[in-house]
Amino acid sequence: MTTLDKFQRTVQNPIIPYIESIIGGLLPGELVVIRGFVPEDSERFQIDFQCGNSTKPRADVAFHFNPRFKRSGCIVCNTLQNEKWGHEEITYEMPFEKGKPFEIVFMVLQEKIQVSVNRQHLLLYKHRINLEKINTLGIYGQVQISMIGFVANKVVPYIARLNSPLEPGRTIVIKGEVKEQANSFAVNLKPSDSNDIALHLNPRMKEKAFVRNSYLSNGWGEEEKQISHFPFSPGMYFELIILCQAHQYNVAINGVHTLEYKHRFKQLNKINIIEVLGDILLLDVRSW
Template identity: 65%
Template structure:
């Protein structure tokens, strides 16, 4: 079900290690460490081998530099020649502070999050299949490195309490049929304990998009989620009795960026919706539409690609949501301790300990 390396102490830098089985889309590489007070730079390299002479190709070179105001340089080394630098001037790393880097491997790019905040995207310049080595160099202390692979698709939905969301004609579409604007009917009416899990990708030149939970009986929208990329405002509202209500905009950190892949979880409890994005709790929204049992449609509009979505029902056993799937605790086995520490992925308990994660 899951593949995960045991967390180990990496006291010796440079570190060079083989990535068993290579990298596949959907995999997460999670690095915990800290930056020494005297650091000038360090780098994380996804390499094609470990040769020194000639130097192995580097598919993804992630290089925080601390001089002046600081920056992060990303690049690719191909046949001992560096390509063009992609420079990010957001600097989430601080000297003397610990960090968590989560690198999500996607089909066409890497997506990097640092300390729960989206940082950057880096398109593949070298085939993902060639990457077999991880190298870490420079002035940095590494506490642990974890590789988390999602192979949940082989699980039996009937045993996991999963209900798919149908389209209007009752069929589950494949990726090519998730056109936006999109409306899908829920198999079951929404009620406390249910979760809607949505996977998507923000368009590269996105202005805004919206995700709505609504009723087919009227034009009412129980929950309107409207991220606006240009202004970095995350609007929440309800449309009731032919009128919009008061907008809610407060959020600690704007969670979206153009081109970004996301997994969005909407958990419904008796009094409010709770929303997490890429495993980070983002907001709460008190119910204005009280007839929860009438909420039976999901609508997606705007500058976004809808990749997948599920309605997850309550389950009699303690369960977790991982990447949009519902898993019984008994299925996690020995993976549980290390997985529970990786709060940066979509991974929340839906049992008595739910509030620990929110």
């Protein structure tokens, strides 16, 4: 199974300021992961997705991500075109702390960049410059960076073998983004030696239904649909967590417990395949 540590390429402990080409540019669905540390005396730092690296005239900056620590702190996002800054988008939520490490995940999408810090969604920034023009990453200011990593997205339908069969205590995490015009998607856990589907999770956007079922002995069972609120919406980033327990699966979306599903397929140690299908951009699948 993949993990966020299986990068296509990485840079370790770069010197700041860091200005380097992004080989092959950025494609929709790619992740740029930056891990580092905020020094105690930091007033600000910035991560710039640039269109080239010229200084005179200064290269356009498609996405300027700039945490500032004065007073209660804020994060300023902007775009530089023809050496002129545009309208600032300011986020007052501050996930960075002086003296603390951080992990930023920039999820690159066709229309926007989504930023999460320390596994929590932080902000969305709509592209003002075409994604195809971004070819350079710049990091400046008072910050230490331990690693920069690039992760390509996964092709849906996605089918993979779990690194070991299911058992109580195992966790599976699926990260993705619901497409803007999505109808539905599905996650299936199944054995490799039959057509059975032990767990079928099927969010349906149009009817706001989160269907759960099992396909056993060549037939679907009774659908379970009971849910307090439907947790998905078009364009939304999500982390779907499946925790296997002795008698049931517990499912959480973005850290919030959402439902339980009692085991109908009891031979857990035969479940060794995961499938992800439907209208999502799939970013990461992990199990442990």
